[in-house]
Amino acid sequence: MGLPALALLLAAGLLHTQDSLAPTSGEGFSKNQPHHCLSQEAQEGAAGLGEVLKASSSSLYLQASPLARSFQLDYEHNCFRKDGAPFRYISGSIHYARVPRPAWRDRLLKMYMSGLSTVQVYVPWNYHETLPGVYDFTGNRDVEAFLDLTAELGLLVILRPGPYICAEWEMGGLPAWLLWKPDIILRTSDPVYLAAVDSWLHVLLPKIKPRLYHQGGNVISVQVENEYGSYYACDSGYLRHLLGSFRALLGSEVLLFTTDSTRAEELRCGTLQGLYATVDFGPGSNVTEAFGAQRRVEPKGPLVNSEYYTGWLDYWGEAHASTSAAWVARGLEDMLQLGANINMYMFHGGTNFAYWSGADYKGQYKPVTTSYDYDAPLSEAGDPTEKLFAIRTVISKPLPVGPMPPATPKYAYGWVALRKHADLLDVLDVLCPSGPIQSQFPLTFEALKQVHGFVLYHTQLPWDVPDPATLGAPPHSICDRGYVMLQKEYQGTLERDGQTPLHVTGRAGDTLDILMENMGRISFGANASDFKGLLGNLSLNSRPLSNWLIYPLAIDTAVQQGWPHAALPKSSSEGQVGPAFYTGTFETPGIAWDTFVKFPGWSKGLLWINGFNLGRYWTCRGPQQTLFVPGSVLHAGRPNNITVLELEGAPPTPLLLFLDRPLYNRTLGCSTTATD
Numbered sequence: 001m002g003l004p005a006l007a008l009l010l011a012a013g014l015l016h017t018q019d020s021l022a023p024t025s026g027e028g029f030s031k032n033q034p035h036h037c038l039s040q041e042a043q044e045g046a047a048g049l050g051e052v053l054k055a056s057s058s059s060l061y062l063q064a065s066p067l068a069r070s071f072q073l074d075y076e077h078n079c080f081r082k083d084g085a086p087f088r089y090i091s092g093s094i095h096y097a098r099v100p101r102p103a104w105r106d107r108l109l110k111m112y113m114s115g116l117s118t119v120q121v122y123v124p125w126n127y128h129e130t131l132p133g134v135y136d137f138t139g140n141r142d143v144e145a146f147l148d149l150t151a152e153l154g155l156l157v158i159l160r161p162g163p164y165i166c167a168e169w170e171m172g173g174l175p176a177w178l179l180w181k182p183d184i185i186l187r188t189s190d191p192v193y194l195a196a197v198d199s200w201l202h203v204l205l206p207k208i209k210p211r212l213y214h215q216g217g218n219v220i221s222v223q224v225e226n227e228y229g230s231y232y233a234c235d236s237g238y239l240r241h242l243l244g245s246f247r248a249l250l251g252s253e254v255l256l257f258t259t260d261s262t263r264a265e266e267l268r269c270g271t272l273q274g275l276y277a278t279v280d281f282g283p284g285s286n287v288t289e290a291f292g293a294q295r296r297v298e299p300k301g302p303l304v305n306s307e308y309y310t311g312w313l314d315y316w317g318e319a320h321a322s323t324s325a326a327w328v329a330r331g332l333e334d335m336l337q338l339g340a341n342i343n344m345y346m347f348h349g350g351t352n353f354a355y356w357s358g359a360d361y362k363g364q365y366k367p368v369t370t371s372y373d374y375d376a377p378l379s380e381a382g383d384p385t386e387k388l389f390a391i392r393t394v395i396s397k398p399l400p401v402g403p404m405p406p407a408t409p410k411y412a413y414g415w416v417a418l419r420k421h422a423d424l425l426d427v428l429d430v431l432c433p434s435g436p437i438q439s440q441f442p443l444t445f446e447a448l449k450q451v452h453g454f455v456l457y458h459t460q461l462p463w464d465v466p467d468p469a470t471l472g473a474p475p476h477s478i479c480d481r482g483y484v485m486l487q488k489e490y491q492g493t494l495e496r497d498g499q500t501p502l503h504v505t506g507r508a509g510d511t512l513d514i515l516m517e518n519m520g521r522i523s524f525g526a527n528a529s530d531f532k533g534l535l536g537n538l539s540l541n542s543r544p545l546s547n548w549l550i551y552p553l554a555i556d557t558a559v560q561q562g563w564p565h566a567a568l569p570k571s572s573s574e575g576q577v578g579p580a581f582y583t584g585t586f587e588t589p590g591i592a593w594d595t596f597v598k599f600p601g602w603s604k605g606l607l608w609i610n611g612f613n614l615g616r617y618w619t620c621r622g623p624q625q626t627l628f629v630p631g632s633v634l635h636a637g638r639p640n641n642i643t644v645l646e647l648e649g650a651p652p653t654p655l656l657l658f659l660d661r662p663l664y665n666r667t668l669g670c671s672t673t674a675t676d
Contacts, residue, residue: 071213071220071255073276075300080341082213082220088302088339089220090395091118091158092347095167096146097127098372099350099382101139102632104146106405107348107382108153113404114377114388115395118156118220120306120343121146122165124173125200127356130451132177132196135203147211151218157211158306158343160223160259161204163197163242168313168358168368170452171521171530172226179446179531186529187228189237198245205249214253221255222246223306227280229260229270232526239272259306262293271297280345282309283323283331287338303340308332310344310387311375315366320623320664322375325387333394344391348382349374351628354556354613355452358523359530364497365480367519369624370615371662380628380662381594383407408631411593413658418584418644420654422570425488425513427581428456428551430558430567436549442534444479445518448552454517455533456551461510461540468503469541477536480519483579483647486512490578493648504540512545514538515579517647519616555645560611565641576650584656585639592634596626596659601651608643609633625663 072081080087092111099107111119123143129135137143150157164187165173175196178184184192211217224242239258246256260270262279271277277297281290291303310328312321335342349372357368373380377388384404392399424431437448442457471484473494482494484502487510492502494514506512514534521530537544558564564583597607597614604618612633619625634640642656 069214069216070253073255073301078300079302079339080220089118089156089158089341089343090116090336091120091156091341091343092116092377093120093122093307093343093345094348095122095124095169095346095350095372096143097122097124097140097169097356098352099348100630100632101142101145103382103408103630104149105153106408107378108150108155110378110382110384110388110405111347112153112155113400113402114347114384114392115397115399116155116347118158118343119150119347120158120160120345121150122167122169122173123159123161123204124165124167124169124356125163125204126169126171126173126175128204129175129200132175133199137207144207144211147208147217147219151211155218156213157219158221158223159208159219160226161201161208162226163200164228165226166358166524168360168372168523169352170356170358170523172358172523176446176451176521176532177449179529180449182446182531184529185233187225187231187238188233188235189241194238194241197242201245201249205246209250212250212254219254221257222250223259224256224275225258225270227260227266227270227524228258229263229266229268230525231269234269236269236272239275243272243274257304257306262290264293264296267293267297276301276304278304278306280305280307280309283327285331287331287334287340291338291340303335303338305335305340305342307345308335308342310346310377310391311349311373313374314369314371314623314664315360316369316618316624317621318366318623320375325385325390328387329390329394332391336394344377346372346374346376348378349376349380351380351615353615355518355520355615357520357615359480359520360524361522365519365522367480368523370617370627371624371664373662373664381408381410381596409591409593410660411588411591411595411658412660413586413588413595416584416586416642416656416658418582418642418654418656420569420576420650421564421567421581421583423488424456424515424579424581424645425485426570427564428553430563431553431555432456432551433554436551439548439550440546441537442548443550444535445516445532445552448533448550450533450552452518453555454515454553456553457514457516457534457538458549458551459512459545459547461506461508461512462545462547463508465504465506465540468505471502471504471538471540472542473534473538474536477534479516479530479532479535481517482534483515483517484513485515485578486510488513488578490648515647556608556613559608559613559643562611564643576652576654578649579645579647580650582642582644582646582650582654584642586642586658587639588634588636590636592631592636594631595629595634596662597629598626598657598659598663600655600657602644602646602654603648603650605644605646605648608641610635610641623664625665626659628662629658 074081162173211219213220257276259278260266279294311323352370359367371380478494478496480496484491516533518532599617599619607614614627
């Protein structure tokens with residue numbers, strides 16, 4: 001622990017002076033196992049691993065070198081060495097991009113007090129290089145400040161800078177602007193892709209280098225790419241290029257590693273000489289077999305599970321994921337008895353604010369919910385759970401002395417009335433001030449250079465349609481969800497997979513508008529080139545429509561600039577069906593505490609409070625029924641502005657309910673209403 005962290009914890013009353021220099025979780029193996037490297041049996045593959053579980057074997061005790069800081073592999077004794085002494089880490093994942101900056105210290109301190117020596121951190125490329133050559137490292141994106149805070153609190157860091165990270169994050173962290181070149185081949189030796197990667201690494205890695213452990217910082221290892229074995233390309237030249245770039249920019253001393261599943265094919269394609277190969281697996285796995293898979297590619301060296309799954313993510317329309325605390329604790333204990341190094345993914349999941357949630361493709365498109373609670377030891381709001389205390393008990397080596405910081409206070413602000421401000425189609429001048437783009441056929445988000453959010457496609461019926469005609473599109477060309485209006489009347493939705501065809505009637509010249517929503521680009525597997533919008537032409541009874549006016553909508557820009565609260569409502573707005581904006585205000589009783597907002601009777605949309613995009617709600621699809629509202633986005637003593645974009649249909653009396661707890665119910669259809 002550094003002196004700043006020691007002073008901080010002593011001042012907070014979380015450590016006693018006589019215990020302040022006790023070893024932290026990285027300095028020993030467990031309360032039943034002294035400070036040593038892996039025994040000789042651990043060198044012999046899966047069979048040897050089983051033996052380690054059964055008997056303690058001769059241990060090696062070495063002095064730490066006082067002369068130089070170092071973090072290295074010891075292949076002879078199958079362990080890491082930190083400053084020359086055997087070392088094993090117990091780590092947890094936290095993503096600064098999913099945690100409001102004012103909460104960083106609280107979450108990290110809780111991780112430290114859980115007995116962790118280390119945190120594992122992703123760097124999402126697209127969070128920082130928002131447009132080619134346009135970088136943002138301010139505010140919540142200040143990765144250097146986050147890393148410095150981990151050091152202040154006495155935590156080591158395992159850094160995973162990608163360039164691809166997965167993380168169920170939009171496009172796995174790759175910037176969508178890469179797709180402006182439609183034939184780019186991502187995560188390969190494609191020169192266009194490599195040029196963008198190299199440019200990014202030359203910006204990011206110099207920020208990291210002075211924070212490497214041997215340079216006096218706290219970053220002990222750096223991952224190159226991520227789970228590359230699961231990607232179809234299996235391009236070893238690409239990995240070699242990355243290895244060369246990381247070495248050139250970070251130096252020869254830093255420990256570089258890869259992570260893959262325990263499947264032989266993935267370990268074959270995801271590993272490379274010069275990168276230490278680690279594995280990932282969750283509770284319920286046979287620990288001996290899983291580490292046996294690592295041993296087949298790394299016969300010697302420390303055992304490492306880089307992603308031990310404490311829970312799992314949620315998809316819209318599926319049940320809330322849950323993993324038992326006992327199950328997680330049992331798997332952790334099994335690995336600790338082997339002397340393994342473990343990172344728990346996630347230790348604190350947080351929230352996919354705004355448009356940052358990604359998606360999977362498993363036979364169909366599966367968008368990830370706004371909450372990234374992950375059923376993790378620290379909840380979405382950062383509260384310690386039963387699972388955290390079960391894990392802390394298993395670690396149970398000399399823990400930091402003092403209480404676990406408590407849950408942050410929550411407040412149920414109650415009911416807030418909203419009123420309709422305008423139908424979306426009536427405010428296109430505000431949402432797209434530059435005006436529409438004309439095109440014979442639809443253009444994708446990428447062709448329009450629109451990264452997130454929404455694009456409106458407008459045309460007119462070219463002929464009379466007296467009898468119901470099928471409005472359709474080629475397979476896989478609705479990406480991801482289209483809200484259809486005819487003569488400004490909402491008709492229904494077109495969805496990416498398995499949508500029910502829409503039937504419309506009308507006259508030549510009637511307006512047809514389709515509001516297309518990007519629900520998150522695929523973040524895992526072979527489908528990373530996930531273009532958005534209308535990828536093919538719409539047709540009526542198979543006759544193609546043409547002559548489009550296309551509006552890339554800048555909704556967040558308008559809201560952040562004070563609209564719609566600074567504008568008069570549109571008096572023509574009637575009815576509650578179809579895409580429309582709703583506004584309201586509420587005041588906090590002199591405090592600004594965390595809260596959760598429920599959408600009783602609402603369908604699907606987004607919520608902004610004081611211009612901050614809290615993410616998507618999809619009440620009728622579920623399972624998530626509330627959005628987390630950090631107290632740091634609220635005002636105390638003055639009104640808080642609420643803006644809702646409801647896409648399908650608001651309740652007759654538009655109300656929101658602010659609660660002091662989250663609701664995760666299994667809700668698979670709009671006919672089901674969640675209850676408190």
